Amino acid sequence: MSGQTGVLTGTWPLPRLSLRRDRLSLPAWLVGLGGLIVASATAVPAVYDTPEKIAGYARSVGSSPVSYLMSGRQAGLDTLGGVVANEISQVAQLGVALMVAFLVVRHTRAEEESGRAELLRSTALGRHSAAVVAIVLASTAAVLLGAVTTLAMLAVEVDAVGALTYGTGLALQGAVYAAVALLVAQLASSARGALGLAGAAVGVGYLVRGLGALQDTALVWSSPFGWAQGLDAFGRERWWPALLLVGATAGLLALAGWLTAHRDHGGGLLAARPGPERAADRLGSPLGLALRAQRGLLLGWGAGLATLGLLYGAVLPTLPDLVASNPEIADVFGGAAGAEQALVLAFLRYVHVFLALLVAAAAVASALRLRAEEESGRLELLLATPARRPQVLLAAVTVAALAVVVLSALAGLGLGVGELAATPGAGVADLGTRVVDQLAYGPAAAVLAGLAVAVVGLQPRWSVLAWAALALVGTQVLLGETLRLPDSVSAASPFEHLPGLPVEPFTVAPGAVELGVAAALVVLGLVGLRRRDVGG
Amino acid sequence: MAYVPGDVALWPNLTGGEVIDVLGRMRGGLDPARRTEMLERFELDPRKRSRTYSKGNRQEVALVAALAARAELYLFDEPTSGLDPLMEAEFQRAVQELRAEGATVLLSSHILAEAEALADRVSIIRAGRVVQTGSLTDLRQLIRTTVVAETDRPADRLHEVPGVHDPQVDERRVVFEVDSHHLQAALTALTALGVRSLTAHPPTLEELFLRHYGDRVADPAS
Numbered sequence: 001m002s003g004q005t006g007v008l009t010g011t012w013p014l015p016r017l018s019l020r021r022d023r024l025s026l027p028a029w030l031v032g033l034g035g036l037i038v039a040s041a042t043a044v045p046a047v048y049d050t051p052e053k054i055a056g057y058a059r060s061v062g063s064s065p066v067s068y069l070m071s072g073r074q075a076g077l078d079t080l081g082g083v084v085a086n087e088i089s090q091v092a093q094l095g096v097a098l099m100v101a102f103l104v105v106r107h108t109r110a111e112e113e114s115g116r117a118e119l120l121r122s123t124a125l126g127r128h129s130a131a132v133v134a135i136v137l138a139s140t141a142a143v144l145l146g147a148v149t150t151l152a153m154l155a156v157e158v159d160a161v162g163a164l165t166y167g168t169g170l171a172l173q174g175a176v177y178a179a180v181a182l183l184v185a186q187l188a189s190s191a192r193g194a195l196g197l198a199g200a201a202v203g204v205g206y207l208v209r210g211l212g213a214l215q216d217t218a219l220v221w222s223s224p225f226g227w228a229q230g231l232d233a234f235g236r237e238r239w240w241p242a243l244l245l246v247g248a249t250a251g252l253l254a255l256a257g258w259l260t261a262h263r264d265h266g267g268g269l270l271a272a273r274p275g276p277e278r279a280a281d282r283l284g285s286p287l288g289l290a291l292r293a294q295r296g297l298l299l300g301w302g303a304g305l306a307t308l309g310l311l312y313g314a315v316l317p318t319l320p321d322l323v324a325s326n327p328e329i330a331d332v333f334g335g336a337a338g339a340e341q342a343l344v345l346a347f348l349r350y351v352h353v354f355l356a357l358l359v360a361a362a363a364v365a366s367a368l369r370l371r372a373e374e375e376s377g378r379l380e381l382l383l384a385t386p387a388r389r390p391q392v393l394l395a396a397v398t399v400a401a402l403a404v405v406v407l408s409a410l411a412g413l414g415l416g417v418g419e420l421a422a423t424p425g426a427g428v429a430d431l432g433t434r435v436v437d438q439l440a441y442g443p444a445a446a447v448l449a450g451l452a453v454a455v456v457g458l459q460p461r462w463s464v465l466a467w468a469a470l471a472l473v474g475t476q477v478l479l480g481e482t483l484r485l486p487d488s489v490s491a492a493s494p495f496e497h498l499p500g501l502p503v504e505p506f507t508v509a510p511g512a513v514e515l516g517v518a519a520a521l522v523v524l525g526l527v528g529l530r531r532r533d534v535g536g
Numbered sequence: 537m538a539y540v541p542g543d544v545a546l547w548p549n550l551t552g553g554e555v556i557d558v559l560g561r562m563r564g565g566l567d568p569a570r571r572t573e574m575l576e577r578f579e580l581d582p583r584k585r586s587r588t589y590s591k592g593n594r595q596e597v598a599l600v601a602a603l604a605a606r607a608e609l610y611l612f613d614e615p616t617s618g619l620d621p622l623m624e625a626e627f628q629r630a631v632q633e634l635r636a637e638g639a640t641v642l643l644s645s646h647i648l649a650e651a652e653a654l655a656d657r658v659s660i661i662r663a664g665r666v667v668q669t670g671s672l673t674d675l676r677q678l679i680r681t682t683v684v685a686e687t688d689r690p691a692d693r694l695h696e697v698p699g700v701h702d703p704q705v706d707e708r709r710v711v712f713e714v715d716s717h718h719l720q721a722a723l724t725a726l727t728a729l730g731v732r733s734l735t736a737h738p739p740t741l742e743e744l745f746l747r748h749y750g751d752r753v754a755d756p757a758s
Contacts, residue, residue: 190587274583275551283554284561293547376545381598384539384611385562 014120014133018107026103026141033095034148040088041152047328048083056325057083066314066422069210072225075235081158082234085166088149093225094206096145096170097177100138101198104181107134110191112265121265131260135178135253142174162234169228172245176224177202179252186259189268224248286387286395291402294366298403301362305355305407306414312351313418313434319347342503348415348437349503353495355411356441357474359404363449364466366403370396371456371463380535389529393457397522400449404442412438437501443514444494448473450521457525458532538563538602542614542644544594546586552597553582559601571604577626592618603630610634610641616650628653648741660745668744675744680713681736683722688730697725708732 019026048054058078061067071089076082108130111117117130150167154160177198184197205223212219212226220226227248230241263269282288320340323330330343333350370393373379382392415438416431452466476485476493490496494517497510546555556575560566575582578596589597595618602610612631616624631641631654645651651658652672659669668675680701685691691710694703699718704711714722716738726734 192587274581275554275585277551277553277582279550279554279557279561283558286562289547289558293549296549377541377543378545378547380541381539381545381559382562384537384541385559386564387562 014129015137018133018137022103022106022137025106026137029099029103030141030144030148033091033099034145036095037088037092037145037149038152038155040091041084041149042156044084044087045080045156047326048080053326054078054080054083060318060321060325061086064318065214066311066318068213070311072209072213072220072229073216074229075232076159076162079159079162079234080156081153081162081166084153084156084158085162085234089229092145092149092170093173093228094202096142096174097202097205097224098199099145100142100174100178101181101195101202103138103141104134104178105185105191105194105198107137108182109185109188109194109268113189113191118265128257128260131182131256135182138178138181139171139175142178143171145174146171159234161237165231165237166233168242169231169233169245172242172249173224173228175249176227176245176252177205179249179256183252183256183259186256186263187269189270193268193270286382286392287398289382290369290395290399294369294399294403297365297369298362298399298406301358301403301407302410305358305362305411308358309351309355309411309414309416309438310418312355313415313420314422316344316347316419317423319344345503348434349500351415352412352438352441352501353477355415355438356408356445356495357470357477359407359411359442360445360448360473361470362407363400363404363445364452364470366400367396367449367452368456368463368466369399370453371460374456374460374534377535383534389534390526393453393522393526393529397453400453401446404445404449405439408438408442408445409435412436433502440501440506440511441495441498443511443518444473444498446518447494447514447521450518450525453525454521454528455525457528459528537609537611538605538607539611540595540598540602540613540615542617544591544598546589546594546597548585548587550586551583552580552586552589552593555586555597556582556601556604559598560605563605563607565606566601566604567606571600574600574603574630577630578623590618592620592623595619596623599627599630603634608639610639612641612643612645614645615643616645616647624650648745652741658741658744672741675741680715681719681738682711682713683726683734683736684709684711685726685734686710686732687726688732691726691729694722694725697722700725 048057055078062077067086071086074082074086074089077086108117111120111130120130146167146169149170150163153163153166180201181194181198184201185194188194188197205225209220209223209225209229212221212223221230221244224245227241227244230238230244232238259269283292320343323343330346333347370379373382373396379392383389412435413431416434419434420426420428420431448466448470451469452463455463455465472489473493473495476490477495494514497514499505499507499510546552550558553575556571557566560571578600580593580596580600584593586594586597595615599615602612610631616627619627628650631643634641635654635656641654643651643654655672657669657671658675659666661667686709688708690708691703691705694700694705694710694712697718698721699715700722701713701715712722719736
């Protein structure tokens with residue numbers, strides 16, 4: 001062979017391949033996340049349009065433990081810039097970290113796992129090329145997101161130095177997590193494992209910063225979230241915490257590079273743990289199998305919904321103060337300013353519906369697993385045993401129904417526990433009410449899951465319809481008032497017909513009718529599945 | 537019935553051992569001794585998660601699950617694609633054992649040597665229709681046998697024998713094809729010329745196959 005293959009040989013054609021592969025997902029991340037940040041940032045001035053309202057924000061949010069936990073201690077809350085930064089911080093900081101983690105793992109460990117990297121490595125391509133390309137790609141995405149954030153802030157005319165500082169912090173925090181993702185991609189032997197580790201690193205960083213901010217201790221300095229916030233945008237603006245971010249990035253990259261050079265291609269430092277050799281007794285049926293196959297998915301949804309409920313519950317007692325300082329906040333969830341109790345109830349209804357919508361998303365995802373089973377050929381393998389089609393379909397339906405009940409209960413429980421912990425004078429009876437009310441919104445989720453089952457049974461290629469229906473219902477529920485949708489559209493949403501607990505009194509009939517509709521949709525799916533060919 | 541599809545997809549978060557048990561139980565139970573034996577014969581680690589198996593490993597999981605079940609009918613669709621030659625031989629041994637035990641095995645394969653080694657009856661399917669079916673012997677009757685012989689005297693009158701096709705005579709060596717039911721007449725004519733050496737080979741399954749898939753039978757002599 002003439003010439004030497006260096007560790008970086010062939011790095012230059014690779015980005016073009018990577019960009020070609022990411023031509024949809026990269027813009028989707030940037031547009032989706034950037035759009036969310038721009039939308040949140042530009043919405044703030046309309047809500048906080050007087051100095052009094054901004055001062056009110058500084059008083060209420062600036063002393064709220066929940067805000068400390070979720071967004072850290074943001075400087076300059078008595079300026080518009082500080083308010084904007086605090087409002088977007090969760091989406092922007094968590095978003096940028098998760099985005100780079102997905103991008104890096106996708107271009108490193110996932111490629112190795114699929115064997116595509118092996119194909120590329122057989123060409124004249126250096127050992128570190130893939131890692132370098134992934135890091136450059138992810139860092140560029142982080143810088144772009146930081147730039148978008150700065151521009152969005154400048155658009156609402158906040159302090160320019162503050163906006164630049166905030167955007168820089170965001171981009172540098174993205175670079176740190178890109179390096180973290182590259183490191184864990186060397187440790188884990190599967191893409192899922194690497195994503196799990198990277199996600200855990202993001203979660204720990206976020207929580208540690210939150211706890212540090214809550215207790216106002218130096219703990220915040222042990223998290224990249226805290227370093228980025230330490231730049232003190234809209235406050236004193238200091239640059240030395242940027243050195244922490246850059247230094248950590250460089251250190252992590254060096255470590256990842258050293259690991260790449262000292263491990264086998266395709267192998268990880270953490271070997272995959274061996275699983276059980278024999279199956280548990282309960283696994284021997286389509287239902288047991290469906291439960292086991294979706295266990296991870298449902299556990300994830302359950303943990304997420306319970307946490308979300310907990311946070312909403314914890315915010316409840318701060319609500320009257322928040323609205324007193326700025327009555328327009330109440331418009332968001334349709335509560336009338338004035339009576340404190342009515343306000344809290346209106347907020348609770350909004351939260352219940354929002355959580356129920358997420359439960360519906362989980363149930364639809366669960367029901368659509370049937371489609372994935374069929375596409376992959378696993379359904380074929382199952383149907384070659386004495387298991388029959390209705391049995392397999394009903395097993396999937398049972399899991400989806402179970403998901404609705406259990407996830408609703410967990411979300412309600414989280415809400416109740418959060419409320420109980422944060423509100424003096426709240427009783428266990430309130431906790432029970434939250435769980436029951438959340439369950440009462442379950443039939444709407446059941447209808448949407450039923451629709452998914454019907455589509456999979458009748459015409460599996462159209463399974464995206466189930467997601468479209470969910471998106472439509474979600475838009476109606478969350479933005480219906482703002483968009484002034486016609487009544488005929490609103491009437492198609494199953495949430496529209498359920499009693500608006502806890503504002504309105506409970507009635508049995510609508511929920512019962514919706515459960516009937518869900519059952520009818522399942523029957524439709526059953527008939528469809530029996531009549532058509534499997535595996536198309 | 538036990539079934540092994542051509543392209544095996546397994547539940548990614550289950551281990552190979554769990555998949556084998558699940559499929560076995562849903563088929564009405566499997567034989568634990570046979571399960572252990574098959575796992576050993578196919579050198580499969582049942583504690584690995586399905587998502588970490590290679591294509592060949594996944595194929596082996598489905599094979600062990602099928603072979604460890606006590607079924608009357610075994611359905612294998614391209615079962616050895618992705619298996620290494622040792623495992624392929626192991627699979628053939630396992631099928632022979634099933635046959636000896638009296639089970640029915642339906643094997644779909646593009647590897648004709650495999651079908652030839654294992655099958656009692658062969659059906660050739662073209663464009664979704666069975667175009668030929670029968671025992672291998674029956675099918676061979678339908679095609680010519682190739683004969684190569686050296687004789688004392690040149691076989692220049694062999695083309696007059698019915699059923700003999702394009703004899704190629706090169707001094708004392710002759711190569712010809714003969715319809716299987718005219719073999720007797722052709723050999724009688726040959727022995728009359730004084731046979732020094734004789735090789736005859738029956739049609740391989742490959743030739744049978746090409747006859748139905750190709751536009752014409754590839755000339756075996758060429």
